[in-house]
Amino acid sequence: MRPPIPEGNLAQPVILRLNSLRSLSKLGIAFLQQAILEGLQRAGPDEDIASEGDPVESIRIILSGWLCRYKTLEDGRRQIVNFVLPGDTCDACVYLLTMMDHSIGALTPVVYADIKRAAFEKLLASDRSIAEAFWCETMVSSTIQREWTVNIGRRxxxxxxxxxxxxxxxxxxxxxxxxxxxxxxxxxxxxxxxxxxxxxxxxxxxxxxxxxxxxxxxxxxxxxxxxxxxxxxxxxxxxxxxxxxxxx
Amino acid sequence: MRPPIPEGNLAQPVILRLNSLRSLSKLGIAFLQQAILEGLQRAGPDEDIASEGDPVESIRIILSGWLCRYKTLEDGRRQIVNFVLPGDTCDACVYLLTMMDHSIGALTPVVYADIKRAAFEKLLASDRSIAEAFWCETMVSSTIQREWTVNIGRRxxxxxxxxxxxxxxxxxxxxxxxxxxxxxxxxxxxxxxxxxxxxxxxxxxxxxxxxxxxxxxxxxxxxxxxxxxxxxxxxxxxxxxxxxxxxx
DNA sequence: CGCTGTTTTGATCGGGATCAAATCATGTGG
DNA sequence: CCACATGATTTGATCCCGATCAAAACAGCG
Structure with a gap:
């Protein structure tokens, strides 16, 4: 059996990450921590926590470990389109697109918080700085994607x-x-x-x-x-x- | 002098585009059309409507013409990271990131609506289907970016x-x-x-x-x-x- | 200890870059 | 209408970066 997850500073990377984009309010941080502790999950290395074609029902906030987003072609060629690091959030787009168009696989053992759509909406509504930080994080992941295109295309x-x-x-x-x-x-x-x-x-x-x-x-x-x-x-x-x- | 822009069905591509992502309400469409007609602009071919490093103060909705988003390296190598087509919106992320990290250049004569941050916020607040459609559009542009990474990386x-x-x-x-x-x-x-x-x-x-x-x-x-x-x-x-x- | 996956090395091959020039538009001004 | 400049497309020849193939060395690890 897996040992229980120590809850001490588990949310720390998330707070640091979001705070590096938007200054979070004390209250917001408290709500965030609570939401995280309610949905703790773990995944083994080489395990996919989401696959292309899956319905999107919750968002996942990575507390520790590394993952990668990737797509594969029919003939097996694989492209990793981004890495997901501690503090990063997967798919805050949960509201919008109903289906995963790529997969997310763990490279290491991973601890993450799985937050259902409704709970996440509640969290966003509870504090403006939190909501903005999450949206900001989503946008940055898109600017990173652009830079990857440049990197692979022209370097x-x-x-x-x-x-x-x-x-x-x-x-x-x-x-x-x-x-x-x-x-x-x-x-x-x-x-x-x-x-x-x-x-x-x-x-x-x-x-x-x-x-x-x-x-x-x-x-x-x-x-x-x-x-x-x-x-x-x-x-x-x-x-x-x-x-x-x-x-x- | 440039001839005046005929206002007839100018907003049509935008409505079609957003409607292909979320069903828009009648009221929402009316608000959208109004916001568009208030901010009409045009740009010539080869003109940049935004450049890397610029502050982001308004969003732009393309009514006709083609543009491309691109980044250039110090030594002149250029990578186009996406095309912007009629009906597409640039930078609905206006809330979040304060500075353009890439440029947007016109490939043809372009007619677009320039909507200031405040007016855009008002538009989003006025109708839920419009707001969702815009967010959805933003997310799709990010999924497109992922596919470009795959395309260039592995095909x-x-x-x-x-x-x-x-x-x-x-x-x-x-x-x-x-x-x-x-x-x-x-x-x-x-x-x-x-x-x-x-x-x-x-x-x-x-x-x-x-x-x-x-x-x-x-x-x-x-x-x-x-x-x-x-x-x-x-x-x-x-x-x-x-x-x-x-x-x- | 053998099994499996990762890193490393060596040799060869090929897709696409690069260089150079010709051809083909378009447009501009005389 | 022609002379000329500018930019896009096309063709040909050569080169090289990085792919591919194959095997060795080097881990863990049950």
Missing amino acids: VALERVAHLLCELHDRLYPVGMVDDGSCSFPVTQMDLADATGLSAVHVNRTLQELRGSGLITLRDRLLTIHDLKALQDTAMFTPHYLHTKRHG | VALERVAHLLCELHDRLYPVGMVDDGSCSFPVTQMDLADATGLSAVHVNRTLQELRGSGLITLRDRLLTIHDLKALQDTAMFTPHYLHTKRHG
């Missing part, structure tokens, strides 16, 4: 992989998951390939190049960025599109 | 171009801009290249291949799809992601 392999690492760094930072340039990185080279539109073999060689020039270390699912500025330069990375509030 | 050139043509067909159809398989297609091969992540030369050769197999005709800015089913098959196109209501 060469080295730039492309570097760009992805820069983005993930800048998304993990506000939720406190970067420690002195290092973060957990539970993404296989095959996943990386499917996310960048490259082959796994070429991702391997690209990573070696990034290692070789001293920009990163990536070993045992731990990524360390030694020279963020240089990595951003090789990627032509500018973080505007993440719309993260600057504090400190 | 080969022929499939990629075919897929884009299929998508544009299915988006133009509900707004009445497809006539017996034919539609206006004011997109140069260079634009097509920047939209698919290919080079212009290769787009040219790919189009020849599609012509050669009898699937399409594309001449003088007029696209005719002779065998939609076959085109969809070569593209592995499934229209779910457009979330268009089926009627007839």
Whole structure:
């Protein structure tokens, strides 16, 4: 049996994430925490928490673990269209589109809050800052998607992989998951390939190049960025599109 | 001087578009039409109606003409991340993100309605079906973006171009801009290249291949799809992601 | 310990980029 | 009406980035 989930600071990444987009009110945070604790769920690695074609009935807020959104073609080709990190929300669009047009799979063990449509509507209605933060988060996930299109469409392999690492760094930072340039990185080279539109073999060689020039270390699912500025330069990375509030 | 804009059925594509996502109420349509007629604007071909870095102060609803959203890298490489067609809305996210993270350029002469933030909020508050339709439209533009990522990341050139043509067909159809398989297609091969992540030369050769197999005709800015089913098959196109209501 | 999945290396192949120039419009002004 | 400039499409030739194929090395892990 799975051990019970410790409820201590479970909601922390969500609060940090939403707060990096909109300043949340004390009251809003309280409502949010309550809604989260009422719907705790977990999923194993390699498990899909939603699949293409599924009806959309609830939203899911990721408390810990990594997932990816992906689509597959008939012949098996797979494209990861985004990663879902702690604090991120899946499908706040629950109101609008009735059916999943892509799948969401866990890369690691995941703890998330499953909030039914009605409860989520109630939460949004309860506090304006919360509602705006969620909508904002939805819009940012769409700006990220645009940047991915640019990345895959117009950057060469080295730039492309570097760009992805820069983005993930800048998304993990506000939720406190970067420690002195290092973060957990539970993404296989095959996943990386499917996310960048490259082959796994070429991702391997690209990573070696990034290692070789001293920009990163990536070993045992731990990524360390030694020279963020240089990595951003090789990627032509500018973080505007993440719309993260600057504090400190 | 530019001739005055005839106000007759100007809002028609917008109504058709939104109605293809949510059934609009009579009252909502009336409010919508009024808001549109109060903010008429036009833009010339090759003119940007919004640029990366601009503050976002109003939304724009396209009444006629084609535009594209694009981003450029420092060294000039350009990626078109989406096309904006008659009936489409730009940036209903006006509430949320304060700055454009991409540019929007006109491919043809364009007539659009520029609606200030306050007026748009009033419109949304005036009718629930209108508000839902706009949010829905925003979400669909995000699902389209995901599909573009897949298209560029995992499809080969022929499939990629075919897929884009299929998508544009299915988006133009509900707004009445497809006539017996034919539609206006004011997109140069260079634009097509920047939209698919290919080079212009290769787009040219790919189009020849599609012509050669009898699937399409594309001449003088007029696209005719002779065998939609076959085109969809070569593209592995499934229209779910457009979330268009089926009627007839 | 063998099984399974991930990373790494090596060798070859090919799709699409790039370069260069010709052809074909459109439009503009003399 | 012609001369010319500008931009789009087309064709041809060559090159290279990254795919593909195959196998080895290197993990965990039950």
